[in-house]
Every structure is written in structure tokens, then in C-alpha cells.
Amino acid sequence: MxxxxxxxxxxxxxxxxxxxxxxxxxxxxxxxxxxxxxxxxxxxxxxxxxxxxxxxxxxxxxxxxxxxxxxxxxxxxxxxxxxxxxxxxxxxxxxxxxxxxxxxxxxxxxxxxxxxxxxxxxxxxxxxxxxxxxxxxxxxxxxxGLLDWGLENGFLEFDVANHTATIWDGGNQSFTLxxxxxxxxxxxxxxxxxxxxxxxxxxIASVETTQNEILAALEEATGAKWSVKATTTEDQVDEGFKKLGAGDFSGAFQLVRATCYGNTPGLQANYAKDVTLANDVLGLKLESVRDTVKRVVA
CATH class of the missing domain: 3.40.50.720 (NAD(P)-binding Rossmann-like Domain)
Structure with missing residues (x-):
């Protein structure tokens, strides 16, 4: 066809x-x-x-x-x-x-x-x-989520300009972007x-990664040690729903991040392991976190 x-x-x-x-x-x-x-x-x-x-x-x-x-x-x-x-x-x-x-x-x-x-x-x-x-x-x-887009505008909570990051639940939860x-x-x-x-x-996915892997790639690309704020899924979700209930749509952004970063059982946020990727059907390849970060930071 x-x-x-x-x-x-x-x-x-x-x-x-x-x-x-x-x-x-x-x-x-x-x-x-x-x-x-x-x-x-x-x-x-x-x-x-x-x-x-x-x-x-x-x-x-x-x-x-x-x-x-x-x-x-x-x-x-x-x-x-x-x-x-x-x-x-x-x-x-x-x-x-x-x-x-x-x-x-x-x-x-x-x-x-x-x-x-x-x-x-x-x-x-x-x-x-x-x-x-x-x-x-x-x-x-x-x-x-979108990796390069989310790094460029801060949506993923990595602030490239100020070398700060918010890391959820220790940062070792795997996911795809x-x-x-x-x-x-x-x-x-x-x-x-x-x-x-x-x-x-x-x-589909470009990378299979963790927050800590992204942070390490950013520190390498910027040549700087970043400041890290620790948070938890529970705190982020609670705050997100409170904001949303008060008419603050930024709470929705926190909840969307929770679907990727969060440790909630059953999220299946790692598409490379939890579901079947369509990358082969669509002619797409997995990419490097380091290469993406270097391109964004350059």
C-alpha cells in the first residue's frame, strides 16, 4: 500500500x-x-x-x-x-x-x-x-517525555544554565525518553x-536511561559539579494535585513528570523493557544520552 x-x-x-x-x-x-x-x-x-x-x-x-x-x-x-x-x-x-x-x-x-x-x-x-x-x-x-526539548526548557528539572537538578527517589529508576x-x-x-x-x-524511544545517567552526562558536558535537590514521588504527586486543585496548571507538569520519573507500581515507563518498541517498524534507532546532552549544551 x-x-x-x-x-x-x-x-x-x-x-x-x-x-x-x-x-x-x-x-x-x-x-x-x-x-x-x-x-x-x-x-x-x-x-x-x-x-x-x-x-x-x-x-x-x-x-x-x-x-x-x-x-x-x-x-x-x-x-x-x-x-x-x-x-x-x-x-x-x-x-x-x-x-x-x-x-x-x-x-x-x-x-x-x-x-x-x-x-x-x-x-x-x-x-x-x-x-x-x-x-x-x-x-x-x-x-x-522529550529529552532534548525537556533539557532545553527545564521541563525535565535539569537547569542547564544554573547547573542544578531535582532528582526523584535517588535517581536510579529507569525510563525511556x-x-x-x-x-x-x-x-x-x-x-x-x-x-x-x-x-x-x-x-517509541530515543534513549533508555535514568536521572542519574542524565545528570552524569550533563556534568561531563558542562565540566561542572551540579547542585542536586532530592525529592520523592510522593511529595511531587501530592504537591501536583494540590496545585491543580487550586487552578495552578503547573501541577499538571509535576504529575506528567511523575509518569516518567515516579516509582509508582505499574507505570511501565521504560518502553524498551516494559512494552514492545515500534522503533524497528518505523526505522528508528536508540540514541546516546551523552550525544543528546552534548548537542543541547553546545
Whole structure:
């Protein structure tokens, strides 16, 4: 089965959307349309068709007509709106939908207890399964956290500028992370291999590591001894839920980190050991933590 050619990306202006669009462009394999809200001020690279939409059913159907695949990279506030996009894609004859997964494993109950806001992701996968008979196939890609992205902006709690780190539960819990480019390459590969990836929940990874390994690589790359703050899963989760309950969304970030760093039983955060990686199917290779850190620090 030939790969898909005509692609619509929803949520292209966000962090994940930008990663995906860069890799779609670099592949030179697709006709790319970006679906953007009418009020959005975002700009996109030359050669991209940009459609400003009110996200009405009629408008979505008009944009999706003649398209092969729709990719959703929407943020947390729009997870629940994806069903509407799926329904419009079906009515328009779209063949493949890639939901906004690209993070922790939303199919894992231990993950959902820590990050209940990912429940809408799980619901969408269940919804997509019910729509397979309507002619729409789907592929979800779980990446866990993003290593290079999370080092650059501090999300992973390694502060490169100030040489400080927050280490959970001693720092020896193993997990996998994915680099930005590999996330984008995974999406490209899904589109180029529709039969092999049809109706599947795929796990990918760039590195299998621990917090202490990342810290050691950072100390080596920066030539400095870092200051470490020790914390525990219990403290982080308690604080995260308290913040979230008070309307502070930074608490959600703590809970997402807990799905990776945490010692909660059943998290299966090491995709290389706990589940089956789809790296081989997608043509992706495991990478070096040291090489990634050197690239970020340089």
C-alpha cells in the first residue's frame, strides 16, 4: 500500500506541532495543509497551505475533502475536541487519523491515576476503535517525555544554565525518553507505512536511561559539579494535585513528570523493557544520552 500524500495538521503552532511540521517538510514527501483557528496569529513556513477555520462541521469537512490523513497535535485544553475532528474526517473520506498522543502511555491505568487529564486521550483511542468499520484507520504514538526539548526548557528539572537538578527517589529508576526529531520522524514513517501501522498504538524511544545517567552526562558536558535537590514521588504527586486543585496548571507538569520519573507500581515507563518498541517498524534507532546532552549544551 502506497504512503499517504495529502496531509492536514491540526495544532501546528504548538511545541509538538512545530516538531512534526519541520519533519514533514524535511521529508519532501507530502502536500501539507495546516488547520489554524481564525483568531490565531501563528505563521508557518513557505509552501504550507494554511486554512483559517472556525472549526464548524462544514468547514472541517471542506478542508478534509481530498486529504489522506489528519494529524492532531493539539494541547491539553483541546483533547476533548478531537472527536469532532474525527467525525468530520470520516465524513470527508480521510483514511488515517493520528491523535495527539505524543507523551506518556494513556492506555496505562497507573499513568491515568497520576495524570487523569490524559483520560480524554484514552477515550479518543477507544472512540477511534469503534470507527474503524467506517473506513478511518488510526495510529497513536507514545513517546514518553522529550529529552532534548525537556533539557532545553527545564521541563525535565535539569537547569542547564544554573547547573542544578531535582532528582526523584535517588535517581536510579529507569525510563525511556524520545528526542524531538525522532518524534517527527516517527510520524513521517507512519504516513509512509500505512499498512504496517494501521490501527495500532505504537511506543517509541530515543534513549533508555535514568536521572542519574542524565545528570552524569550533563556534568561531563558542562565540566561542572551540579547542585542536586532530592525529592520523592510522593511529595511531587501530592504537591501536583494540590496545585491543580487550586487552578495552578503547573501541577499538571509535576504529575506528567511523575509518569516518567515516579516509582509508582505499574507505570511501565521504560518502553524498551516494559512494552514492545515500534522503533524497528518505523526505522528508528536508540540514541546516546551523552550525544543528546552534548548537542543541547553546545
Amino acid at each position: 502506497a504512503g499517504y500524500k495529502n496531509i492536514v495538521l491540526v495544532g501546528a503552532s504548538g511545541a509538538i506541532g512545530k516538531i512534526i511540521i519541520d519533519c514533514l517538510i524535511a521529508s519532501s514527501s507530502f502536500n501539507i495543509t495546516v488547520l489554524s483557528r481564525k483568531e490565531s496569529k501563528a505563521s508557518f513556513p513557505a509552501g504550507i497551505t494554511v486554512h483559517k477555520s472556525d472549526f464548524s462541521d462544514a468547514d472541517l469537512e471542506a478542508v478534509f475533502k481530498g486529504q489522506d490523513a489528519v494529524i492532531s497535535a493539539v494541547g491539553a485544553t483541546a483533547f476533548g475536541e478531537q472527536k469532532k475532528v474525527v467525525d468530520a474526517a470520516i465524513r470527508s473520506g480521510v483514511q488515517r487519523f493520528i491523535p495527539s498522543e505524543f507523551s506518556s502511555n494513556s492506555q496505562n491505568e497507573a499513568v491515568l491515576k497520576l495524570a487523569p487529564f490524559f483520560g480524554q486521550k484514552k477515550e479518543l483511542i477507544e472512540y477511534l476503535k469503534t470507527k474503524q468499520s467506517d473506513g478511518l484507520s488510526w495510529t497513536a504514538v507514545a513517546t514518553s 524520545t528526542n524531538e526529531k525522532q518524534l517527527g520522524q516517527a510520524v513521517v514513517s507512519v504516513l509512509q507505512h500505512p499498512q504496517e501501522t494501521s490501527n495500532k498504538y505504537l511506543y
